[in-house]
Amino acid sequence: MIAVAIAALFPFLADEGRRGILLAAGIAYPVQVTAFGVLLRAYGEPARFFVWWGVGVAVRISVVIIVGLVALRIESLGAEALLLSLAGFFFGLLLIEPAFLKAADKDT
Numbered sequence: 577m578i579a580v581a582i583a584a585l586f587p588f589l590a591d592e593g594r595r596g597i598l599l600a601a602g603i604a605y606p607v608q609v610t611a612f613g614v615l616l617r618a619y620g621e622p623a624r625f626f627v628w629w630g631v632g633v634a635v636r637i638s639v640v641i642i643v644g645l646v647a648l649r650i651e652s653l654g655a656e657a658l659l660l661s662l663a664g665f666f667f668g669l670l671l672i673e674p675a676f677l678k679a680a681d682k683d684t
Contacts, residue, residue: 619677
């Protein structure tokens with residue numbers, strides 16, 4: 577999904593925007609994989625699952641805030657493209673989590 581978004585947006589962006597999108601993808605992917613991995617370990621235990629789901633959402637929001645504060649100080653990052661892409665990647669990846677959870681449920 578991240579690769580498709582990058583490929584679709586690249587022709588329409590200046591170099592600064594391209595850097596921002598690539599950096600957002602590089603940040604979003606490992607954060608998402610880690611958050612989903614922790615969530616997957618708690619799958620099947622409703623109380624733990626919802627706690628870790630909330631922690632994952634809080635981590636994603638914190639990452640967007642921290643990246644935003646850093647990006648505002650470094651002008652060459654393309655802050656607008658970086659923040660919009662980061663939020664978009666997190667949102668899109670969060671929306672497809674249920675499909676992976678359902679697949680994990682079938683495997684067990």
